[in-house]
Amino acid sequence: MMQIYKGLGVSEGVAVGKVLKIHSAFMNYPRIEIEDESALPLEVERLKKAQLQTQAQLEAISADSGSVINDELRQVLTSFQLLLADKKFVPAMIDKVLTAKINAEWALIRTIAKLEERFKKIEDPYIKARVDDIRQLGGKLMNNLLEKPTLDISGLKEPVIIVCHDISPADAFHLNKDNILGIVTEMGGMTSHSSILARAMNIPAVVGVPDATNRVLDDHFCILDGSTGEVIDQPSPEKINEKLDKKERRNLYQLQLNKLIGHPCKLKDGLVVDLAANLDFLAELPEIKKFQIPSIGLVRTEFLFDLESEFPTEEEQFNTYTQVILESSCNPITFRTWDIGSDKTTKLLHELSEEANPALGFRGIRTCLKHPEILRPQIRALLRASLSAQIKVMIPMVTRIDEITASLAIVEEERANLGIKSSKLQLGCMLETPAAVHILDDLLDLCDFISIGTNDLVQYTLAVDRLNEHVSSLYDPFHPAILKMLEYTVQTCNRRGKPVSICGEMAANPIMQMFLLGNGEITFSMSPNQVLKTKRVLGKVDQGTLKKIAFKFINKHSSDESNRLAKELQSQYVEES
Incomplete structure (x- = not known):
């Protein structure tokens, strides 16, 4: 059935x-109480042996250059190794064996469960995904405890x-x-x-x-x-038959999309639209190269490194940023400075564990200016990288002008310290809060460019946590308030002659793209696998049509009205893949 x-x-x-x-077998092993205390050292030795076996397996995998594992996944293996060597990991299991007088398997299960519980309190989907890392490492240990094959x-x-x-x-x-x-x-x-x-x-x-x-x-x-x-x-x-037909249609659709590789994104009347890639993981670099995407509009630097054990050195950062430059062949590349705080926590900054309301607290540029010891090495690494490519630096979570002036001062100080007389590096900011939108003209006096972060802008404007299932339905990028902010931002940046881009989830939404282009010139930065679809959809419309679409949206007075219009346009212009 x-x-x-x-x-x-x-x-x-x-x-x-x-x-x-x-x-x-990880969670399916029973608790066994060990009454004979002389048997406890045997359980301890089993844990130590499993730890050594797991460490050796991870080292062998990391050293294998022929593996399907890419650079980003290798970093995860490194984090596995660090966790495995942590004094609070396997030693905590050994302590449970000795104090609770239980079997090694159950001590492992309870230690992993405690760590999982701690991580699950974090709302960010990327950080939550690290719960899986902990469980996966626990699974490797359990397999070795039980002498099960990999x-x-x-x-x-x-x-x-x-x-x-x-x-x-x-x-x-x-x-x-x-x-x-x-x-x-x-x-x-x-x-x-x-x-x-x-x-x-x-x-x-x-x-x-x-x-x-x-x-x-x-x-x-x-x-x-x-x-x-x-x-x-x-x-x-x-x-x-239905799914096989869909598979065949998708294969044909992908063949059509592949014909657009290497061609610029053009509207029906020939106007070229700039597209860029978002880079979250080094594993995405081959995709950027494959689709011949000319620029990167957002590198989320905090995702490129393991920030649980220590912040990367200037040299480590320089090497990684250089790798992005060389392997992507993109120009320009926009690196966002550390966006740490709120739901992206690290135990290296004690303030992050003490906040009652993290989303409105210590995050983004606030964190970096309070801790220049983590911002300055990053700026130095980016300045050095800018000598070989066109680099843009983007400041996240800006709400005040003095955050930009302080950032500019640090850039200038570090440029002088490095002895760099001239640099191609440009500095801009993320527009993620209503405050930033309202001081946009003042920000443009100081910034070389603006990038709209729709994920946070919608959240802060509508007071909605999109990860909270009770209110996530209220998270609406087509809310009239959001559309008016976006219209104002694009038109203001165009009037001032400053580049503007959008890099949140809505950057790949074809109907939002039409609305934004109807208001002026803007770059769309998105996941690499969305670029070809964007080229295909935007090739069906001209500037006149886009202006009419923008006019229709901005004259809608409710979310229901604007979302109905979005659905109508979706069915008219966007094919099912």
Whole structure:
């Protein structure tokens, strides 16, 4: 009987084939009380042995240059190694064995559970995804405790759809793309490593399917739709034909999109629209190169490094920023300075753990100006990198003019300290708060460019936490207040002759793109895999049509009206992929 399960589609595509379930023994081991205290040292030795085995496995994987693991995932392996060596990790398990007189497996389970609970209190999806890292490392330790073999599907006779609890970067070493049709996991989100891995390998994937390893049957025929987030167990013949047709249509659609690689984004009347890529992980660099995206509009620098153990040195940052420059071949590249605070925490800054209302507290440029010891090395690294490329530096969470003047002063001081007489480096700011919008003219006196961060701008303007399920429906980028702010921002920047871009989630929304272009010149910075779709959609409209669309939106007086218009335009101009 056909069953349809829903998850989050994180890597597009349709997979049709048999299921291979990979069970995790991690949370399925019982608590055993050890009455004979003389047996406790044996449990301690088992933990130490598992720690050494896991460390050796991780080192072997990291050293293998032929692995499918990319640079970003290698960084995760490094964080695994650091956590494994942490004095509060395995020693905490040993302490549980000795004080509670329990088996090593249960001590491991309880230690991981405590760490998970701490991380789950953080709202940021990227940070929450690190819960999966902790569990994955726990799984590796458990496998070694139980002397279970590592995941290996290289000997399969036919490709399969993998259904598992999660896939770690360490497991990725054993995966062969030729053997995998698709991936379904119980854990994960858009930024979890199973998702990154699937996109990097171009494998359709759905994550966050509750109890998938128990609900989806082994060896059953299954369909996975990475666009809709559907996992269909024992599909009917009609459903199989429907999804195969969709797969064929998507393949044809992608072939059409691929023809746009290397061509500029042009409106129907020939006007060129500037497109740029967002870079969250080094793993995305090959995609930027593949799609020949000429510039990077946002590098989220805090995602490029592990900020749990220590901040990277100036030299480490310079090397990483240089890698971005060389491997992307993009020009210009816009690096955002550390956007730490609110939901992006690090134990290295004690203030972040003491806030009652983090979203309105210590974050972005506020954090950096309070801690110049983390901002100055970053500025020095970016100044050095700017000698070989056109670099832009973007300041996040600006609400005051003096935050820009202080940032400019630091840039000038560090330029002088480095002995750099002239630099191509430009400085701009993120427009993420109503305060920044209202002082835009003053900001433009000091800034070389402006970038609109719609994710936070919508959140702060509408007083809505988009990650809070109780109010997330009120998070509405097409709210009239947001549209008026965006209209004002684009028109003001154009009038002042200063470049303006948009880099939040709405940068890839084709209807928002039409509204913004109807108000003037703007650059769209988005996920690399959205660039070709944008070229195709915008090629159907001309400037006159865009101005009419913008006029219609700005004269809507309610969210319902503007969202109805957005849906009408979506059906008119945007194809289903």
